[in-house]
């Protein structure tokens with residue numbers, strides 16, 4: 001596959017095996033410090049990109065995925081959308097396959113009062129979600145002002161770049177009363193970039209619209 005190719009057909013995306021950059025998870029832990037439950041389910045855990053920073057920060061994370069991508073201490077072969085009788089948990093945190101994002105949110109809210117999902121910012125729009133958002137508004141939307149490092153496919157060994165798409169953490173929180181709060185964050189502020197993250201390197205090419 002040629003470098004620089006951004007869009008992949010759904011069937012080519014292999015169940016959306018694009019894993020979350022560590023910086024996004026570190027930011028969530030900081031931003032949601034007062035709200036994140038201590039016990040969390042990551043139901044589409046991939047290689048553990050969300051699971052591992054949460055565990056390192058002291059959270060107990062139960063991890064599962066439809067596929068096996070190498071996440072330590074996780075269950076594979078678990079279809080989050082079709083598995084009946086899932087045990088209720090205090091919180092769900094994931095970056096779901098985007099084409100199934102709303103289904104994942106709906107399912108997550110059936111098993112947890114607190115749900116945080118890393119989603120593309122355009123998830124906010126769309127007539128298909130208009131009614132649903134009236135009934136099920138997020139408590140908080142944390143917009144990443146700086147484009148996140150690119151979520152590359154599993155096994156990607158090409159150059160790292162920044163995402164061409166804006167992302168936000170969408171948080172549904174049963175403990176929240178009131179209107180949706182929208183806030184912005186910069187993952188470079190307070191993000192731990194010393195452990196394996198290559199952010200800030202000179203060879204990380206900014207996308208043309210990244211700071212527009």
Ligand SMILES: C[S@@+](CC[C@H](N)C(=O)[O-])C[C@H]1O[C@@H](n2cnc3c(N)ncnc32)[C@H](O)[C@@H]1O
Pocket residue numbers: 015016017018019020043044045046047048049050064065066067069078079080081082094095096097098
């Ligand atoms: C975009 S990746 C994100 C992985 C991980 N959450 C992360 O943030 O790095 C989406 C993941 O969803 C998994 N997946 C796809 N459909 C699923 C389903 N129905 N139930 C559980 N996992 C699923 C894929 O195998 C893949 O690991």
